[in-house]
Amino acid sequence: MNTVIRKTILALVIPVIIITIWFYTTTYMAIPKGILPTIPDVGQTFLEMLKSGQLESDIAVSISRVLKGYCISIVLGVTLGSLIGMYRPMKELFVPIITVIRQIPMIAWIPLIILWCGIGEVSKVVIIVLVAFFQILVNTQSGIESTPKGYIEVARLYKLGKWKTFIKVYLPHAIPQILVGLRLGLGGSWMAVVAAELIAATSGIGYRMSSARSNMQSNVVIVCMIVVGLVGVLMDRGIGVLFTALTPWIRIENENRKEG
């Protein structure tokens, strides 16, 4: 219990400092409202946006884009990652080009994607796939690849076919690592969709920020930023819950380690 209190207090120190500085500067210094709004102003804007339903619909648009791109990335990333992890020729065929493509920052893709796909839904989904796919792929590959030979030998001993060996040995061994990829991929997707919407979009939470900036509504910008951060944290927690549910043996191993 003591550690919980200590952790909470320590975690709150820096936010409290930031809010204090914010409060001080907006109250006692002549900062224009369009640059930095007051704290009550931001709170009020948040409630207004919530009441009008604008905030919810903006988030819903952005999240649905993430989900579309993310689901495509999972299917492609886990499939290709598994094939690359299990078959040497696949690795030699794909890994060099993937390594090169991964060096290109996500932002650098945006001009080409806008040229090819416009600024509609497709371009956002493509950007998300580009970000999440590689994260999931690389982690799946490394999880599959590192399956101990001894376990594969056990599968051979019991004459499991390729598919069954994959389902019963490779995949469970790789799951913790795949979940790391899913976590990084989801975080990356969320950042990417906001960035893409900031640059070129007609809807979504990023678009809301961009249009608020051109109207000097810094209060709206800050509300959107806070919401983006919170949604990101919730998504990350969601994957954490999934991790615990899918890998009960990891939890037990960790408990043993602590006791031992």
Add this chain to the structure above:
Amino acid sequence: MGEIKQIPKKYIINVEHLNKQFIVDKQPMEVLRNITLQIEKGEFVTIVGHSGCGKSTLLKIMCGLVGYEDGTVERNGHAVVGPGPRCGMVFQDHRLLPWLKIKDNVGFGLGHLSKEERAEQVQKHIDMVGLHGFENSYPSQLSGGMSQRAAIARGLANNPTILLLDEPFGALDALTRIQMQKEILRIQQEQGTTMVMVTHDIDEAIVLGNRIVVMSARPGEIKEIISVSEAARRRNSEDFNYVKKKIYGYLFVDSEDDYEEQYPIEYQI
């Protein structure tokens, strides 16, 4: 691998003139040379030799995990072309899958059975190795000895005619090892399963084996096959020490003197 010869049924394993090479750095390396060994039903055969003498390779060839090009290897009267359900195997690192509960690990090779039959076989073998109550544990919750018990249960779960054990107790502490040796003897006598165990522990080889196959260092050749009487299987009996000295003599040609220092003269025959 040649035509299937008609051999007496009593041989569970029949190896004749087996040679095996590995290619290491593009150079052929001879691992096994002219191995001939017959194993009869119900026997417990132990194989001793230095590390790297190819004894584990021999075991893997018997169960079909490693191929061979030269010679005859037959299991239950048929040329070995790959693993089969009639041949179980236990490895030194128990190789239980960490994501499966003990009951699922034991039932790993029983996918062909119905759910009920499978559960029954699993329970029977878990009870046999004395792991009752640990069905729903994960391997990480078991000690080394218990993990090896589970691995033995998995190896025996589909009632194989032969169980091959590759240094199964090598990683265990001395006390647990002796206890596990007693357990495996009990199981062997209860089930009548033919067993072949590779070990580098000479005492273990004598206590467990009806016959001991002594192998030379690389390339592995059979130097001698020693039959062990019931009397010699009792630790520290005169016969035991006699057999032990004999094996020492084969394995350490130059170090007989060391042996005599270690073991008093009255034990030698």
